[in-house]
Amino acid sequence: MTITHEISGQTALVYLSGRIDAQSAPGVNEEINQIIDQGRNRMLINFKGLEYISSAGLRVLITVAKRLKATSGKLVLCSLEPKIYEVFDVSGFTAIFSIRDTQEDALASLDA
Amino acid sequence: MNKTLVLSATLDNLEALMAHGREAATACGMDPRAVQQVELALEEVLVNVITYAYADVDAGTGPSPAIELSCDCDKGRAVTISVADQGTAFNPLDRPDPDTSLPVEKRAVGGLGIFLVKQMMDSVAYRRSRGRNVLTMVKRCPGRSPEPPDI
Numbered sequence: 001m002t003i004t005h006e007i008s009g010q011t012a013l014v015y016l017s018g019r020i021d022a023q024s025a026p027g028v029n030e031e032i033n034q035i036i037d038q039g040r041n042r043m044l045i046n047f048k049g050l051e052y053i054s055s056a057g058l059r060v061l062i063t064v065a066k067r068l069k070a071t072s073g074k075l076v077l078c079s080l081e082p083k084i085y086e087v088f089d090v091s092g093f094t095a096i097f098s099i100r101d102t103q104e105d106a107l108a109s110l111d112a
Numbered sequence: 113m114n115k116t117l118v119l120s121a122t123l124d125n126l127e128a129l130m131a132h133g134r135e136a137a138t139a140c141g142m143d144p145r146a147v148q149q150v151e152l153a154l155e156e157v158l159v160n161v162i163t164y165a166y167a168d169v170d171a172g173t174g175p176s177p178a179i180e181l182s183c184d185c186d187k188g189r190a191v192t193i194s195v196a197d198q199g200t201a202f203n204p205l206d207r208p209d210p211d212t213s214l215p216v217e218k219r220a221v222g223g224l225g226i227f228l229v230k231q232m233m234d235s236v237a238y239r240r241s242r243g244r245n246v247l248t249m250v251k252r253c254p255g256r257s258p259e260p261p262d263i
Binding site: 021022023052054055056058059062063065066069083087090091092095096097 | 123126127130145148151152155156159162210212213214215216217219221222224225227228231
């Protein structure tokens with residue numbers, strides 16, 4: 001599981017790759033929350049390299065989404081592979097998360 | 113063909129247990145996407161057992177906190193996976209499914225694990241047998257239809 005991020009203007013761009021399971025989810029949770037602690041509440045999470053996500057990872061995302069929503073922040077997800085999108089869809093997450101195919105579209109949606 | 117792996121119920125063993133399930137599903141002829149669905153369902157069940165099954169059990173006098181993972185391939189038609197533990201009696205299927213139509217502020221953080229198991233597998237069943245919780249899941253190999261049983 002690899003998580004990297006960069007700051008672009010007001011937005012934190014987070015890149016996930018590998019697998020998020022019960023063992024790696026806590027690390028992802030910590031890193032994303034640290035980014036928010038540093039004052040970033042506009043966030044894009046790019047899933048391009050992510051091959052697997054279980055409920056542990058989904059829990060991290062819902063907790064992050066709640067936290068950002070509570071501070072009137074914005075969160076957009078992009079570049080989900082079909083098998084990852086399927087897990088989101090089955091869980092009802094495609095209805096509650098803003099999801100775009102590309103990072104470009106995702107960034108545009110944050111400005112909208 | 114049945115393969116059973118018994119390991120102690122700790123997070124450190126999660127990967128080994130999941131690999132066992134992955135290998136069994138692959139050896140049974142499942143395509144990578146179906147294998148990953150099996151893997152996801154298996155992780156959810158294993159994490160539940162690791163987190164909860166032995167939480168109330170006395171480490172000194174209770175049963176050894178092990179997970180028994182059995183994988184069976186039905187002639188390339190379906191994979192059956194059983195996860196057994198000797199922990200407190202608990203049927204994870206008793207819990208109601210999460211409401212997946214709620215908005216983000218109202219979504220419960222937990223409850224997704226067993227729900228995903230039910231989505232990814234064709235059948236899931238629980239029984240309590242000889243002091244063990246046994247959860248059995250079956251996934252048909254995509255594209256295969258069940259044949260009539262041998263008489």
